[in-house]
Amino acid sequence: MRIRTGIRRTTTQMLNHSRRKTSLSASRRSSLLSAARYNSGLQNSRLGMMMNANSVQSARLLRSNYEKLEKSATSLEEQTKLLAEKADVGGKDLTGTAANVVQHYNDTMEGLKKSSGILNDYYRQTMREIAVSNKDKLEEIGIMVRTDGTLSLNKDKLAEADAEKVKAALGASGDFAKRMQAVASRAADNAAASATSAASQYTSSGALANSYLSRYNFRG
Numbered sequence: 001m002r003i004r005t006g007i008r009r010t011t012t013q014m015l016n017h018s019r020r021k022t023s024l025s026a027s028r029r030s031s032l033l034s035a036a037r038y039n040s041g042l043q044n045s046r047l048g049m050m051m052n053a054n055s056v057q058s059a060r061l062l063r064s065n066y067e068k069l070e071k072s073a074t075s076l077e078e079q080t081k082l083l084a085e086k087a088d089v090g091g092k093d094l095t096g097t098a099a100n101v102v103q104h105y106n107d108t109m110e111g112l113k114k115s116s117g118i119l120n121d122y123y124r125q126t127m128r129e130i131a132v133s134n135k136d137k138l139e140e141i142g143i144m145v146r147t148d149g150t151l152s153l154n155k156d157k158l159a160e161a162d163a164e165k166v167k168a169a170l171g172a173s174g175d176f177a178k179r180m181q182a183v184a185s186r187a188a189d190n191a192a193a194s195a196t197s198a199a200s201q202y203t204s205s206g207a208l209a210n211s212y213l214s215r216y217n218f219r220g
Contacts, residue, residue, distance in 0.1 A: 062115075066195035069111030073188035076104035077181050084177035087170040090163040095155045098170070102143065102151045105131075105180075108187060109150055115194070123187040124149075130183070134176045137169035 079100040086094040105127070112124035128149030131138070135145045142157030158166070170177060 060198075063195050063198035065111065065114050066191045066198060069108065069115055070188050070191035070195060072104050072107035072111055073184045073191060076101065076108050077184035077188065079104055080177055080180045080184065081172075083170055084172040084174070084181075087167050087177075088172055090167065092159065094166070094170075095153075095158050098143065098158055099153055099155065102153045106150045108184065111191070112187065115191070117194075119190050120187070123183055123190070126183050127180070127187075130176060130179045134169065134174075137165070137174075138176070141166050141169050143169075 079097060083094060083097045083101050086097055109124055109127060112120045112127075131145045131149055131151060138145060138151075141161035142154035144152045144154065146152060168174060172178070
């Protein structure tokens with residue numbers, strides 16, 4: 001009888017120990033699982049924030065490029081119009097304005113090249129076609145058309161050029177001035193709209209980034 005009682009006590013003790021051990025293991029597993037889930041969530045949040053930060057930076061760079069493009073295209077339109085007016089009256093002080101046109105033309109071409117999109121590609125190709133189609137007239141008065149479609153200016157040659165040839169190449173009724181002003185205006189408008197769109201993108205992304213940073217930091 002005592003043997004049976006002792007066996008029952010031993011069995012009960014073993015069962016209780018097993019239960020305690022099992023309960024402790026389950027608790028530890030639960031704690032480890034919770035910690036793993038927390039770390040995973042934190043890592044995902046950090047990854048999301050980093051990806052969002054990259055999006056913000058990209059949007060800001062895109063906006064900056066479009067703003068520069070808008071500025072150069074607008075200046076090209078204005079300076080081409082001013083150059084045409086000077087060419088029509090036969091002014092001898094047009095070399096400075098011509099230099100501005102060449103500079104803004106090249107800047108706009110570069111800006112269009114950096115800014116992807118069907119319209120920007122179209123404007124860049126159109127500007128190049130305008131320069132190439134007027135190449136003979138332009139080079140006769142000192143404005144050279146390079147193989148990549150950009151321009152260079154020989155100020156001395158332009159200053160000495162015949163007034164009628166200058167008018168024919170750069171005057172308001174000529175092909176170069178009319179078409180260049182038109183495409184520059186459209187390129188500027190498109191760049192302005194694209195800059196606004198890019199600004200709204202990084203403003204939205206920035207709000208998400210700030211929301212994250214208010215809760216965590218890189219040391220967290």
